[in-house]
Amino acid sequence: MIMSRYKPVTRAAFSRQPAHYLLFDVGHPMTLTQIRSTATAVQNVLILACSIRGGSRIPAFGLAMINRNFENVCSLEAIRGNFSKIVAAFNSLSNQAKMSEKIPFQEFKDYVYLAVNSLLEDFKSKSETMSGNKKWLFPPQLQITMVTAKNGSYVQQCLEEAVKTLNIAKLRKIQVVQLQNLLGNLATASNKEEPLQKINTDFLRGVEFVVLIQVAGTEEELESLFKTWLLDCDIDHEHLRISFPTSLNLPGSISSSLKCDIGECLINPFSLPFGHRYQLQMDFCSIQLGGSGLTKSAGMLLS
Template sequence: MDNKKRPAGPSSSGSLVFWSSFSRQPARVLIVEASPPGWSETCTVVCDALDNFLSLACNLDGPCRIPLLSLYAISRQQECLLPFVQVRGNLARLHSCVEELRSIPGDGCIRGAARGGDLLRRAVLDSLQQFKQYMRYASTGSQACNNASVEVTVVTSQPGRGVVHQLETGLKDCDLVSLRRLLVVQILGAGDRSQDCQSSEDAQTEDSLMLGTEVDLQQVQNSVFAVETMLKAWLQEQGGDREHLHLLLPSPSDNPAQVCVKCDMQERLISPALIPLTPSLGVKTESIRDFLPAVKGNQSPAPQRLRAIKALRADGVCESVLYGLPLVIRPTTCWQLDWDEMETNGSLFQALCHTLRSRDLFLLLQVEADKRSTAGSSGVFSHFVLQSSPSLSLLLKPVVSRELLLPCSLPASAQDPVPCALQTVQGCLSQMEEDFLLNPLLLSSNLYHHLRSRGLLSQPRYPVRLQSAAADREQTQQSPKNPVSRPPRQLQNRQLGSHSKVRATVAPLPSASASSSLGPPPAKASRPALSFLSSSRRAPAPTRQEEDNDDSDSMTVQ
């Protein structure tokens, strides 16, 4: 899951097509309107949500999701609490900035709403100017940003439509070339909730309302989770330069053209593998060793304890919040148990499978903290879903927690599809074979052929000894004036004639052509001299004088 170490060539995984789009992430500017008296109601919520979000964003591995961040506070005056800095690995500085924002007093009053609107306008323009200066400095150094655009988010408790109107009016004649988007986030109070925001059970944020060409409005609840969800939208892919996926359907019977549905991909959660933590979040479920807790020395690992905390309806579990590989759970066959205990345990397991399957229920499990662990209550607790299967077994799947969820608002559409599009899709699906069961034995990924071809290409063509090759390279470097290597066949013949017992240390080479007596072959056909070992001793290497004598003898014979 470490995407920084993965190759970016065409031979890499297809998922890199999606990861590579993170290079277009914009820089972020957060302007917090901390004017009293509304700041006294939103201060704790905004600062807690911002602190939680930055704790996650600073520790994320993989592609860079937030390249740069700047923070402004608008109270009695405009103040830049944080100039543009890199987010990853910079938690200490960002945390101190949040504490400075928390220390702004929320009591008192500010006269004149126009002054607040003017401060917001000046903060937006100042952030754009700071971004231009940073990009000018980064272009000459090693901190260049791939995307020269910035998104500005204004968090306020004032009426959102009025703030949008003030910004649209104040920025109408300004240079906004580097501004990619300006978002106004209104934190709704107790009186605004019934008028301007639709209530929802999970406190999800509403879709942004396009009120102008430059400024958007988003209304959120006055809760830590709602503000966190708004901030976590920064972690999602913001490229939009090209589509991510082409879904190819079979051609309908009446149309020979292939149907292509172009799609975008969106993450539903942050993979726990991107968080470098000592306690496991349950992401490693590929084997039993990954699931069992780590022990020191030669001690046998204690059984992992999962406590059932809730019973869930099967149709209420969304597959998008599950991750990792599932594990099959079956009754134990440990030989250290006696027969009575093993029989009782098997009966309980069978009763659990039957009850869950007959009632169409899942179990929500939480890892029980080890009492011997020194982490105590500060440890990270992972959660799992236990699902019954038709056989006498259960299926264990990791489930994501609140901290790793990303915003995903996809409401169900109440409109019927367009008749022509519906007819096209139905015609495509009618051309496909239909099966009642998914049989993995009918699926082939061409893995064997790929591994075999890769292994054969990586092997050397001739198993020449490394020491002989090294000696040949050294000899070639010592005599650079002889660019053409002489074939060693005469030397081999002389050694074979002087010793009766000779064995080769390499595989036999194919014989040379009959025309070798006409002279030495060209340089591209030469091979390094092969070393031969006698059964008693090694033949001495010929000197340069002996090689010259051999050449004169061969010319005399010719």
């Protein structure tokens, strides 16, 4: 009798969600309208993250800004139970926009380096202060999203240069979100003020470590972008393998295979409060009253 040694492989859903730091460049040419649209979009996504049952999609959130200097407006906090503190931090950010200034490019580069280093240190400090029993609850990695109205390529190069001398072992990715101005054109900067320098960052570009995203500054588009934070970030799992046979006509040819990961594109309605209302009910008597009935542990293991 041949015993099968196959064991189903399972993993905990949303077990590797990163902490998110939003780094806001509120300096020139950022406008108050762009700041408010971005703040509203982020807060809407955070509210949704607080409402979804099961594993935490956004386990921790922090807010920082660059204007005439660097300021950590809100240190990393769990969003559940601290939402009022996060809202107050965004209100403070909007007030800073009234004092938006245009600073020299070298000074801006220094602030970018200071910002990334400070955010990494804050993440490290929070991780080390967690007690032994709760340490596993802290996010294993950090993602920084920088929102700016400056030339996105220039900001991307500044960030690539900054991380070359920093310990980025716990840094998952840096996103540069360049907003469009009110005229619908991507905000650009004068070459005299922000020269694009040639930096040897091929090792970063190869893995898309610092990613540039150019979007309109509307609340709808920004909300769609930030909703990607809610997706499962554990993509190191093989869902499907397609094997191709060797070619009979080509001697010495070898077989090849295609490994696929299935990415989540929709949120399960049953993970939302009163999610049963999104279900088609054939029988009136089968309609549940109250919550969706989904337990905390249900749907937490993926195969």
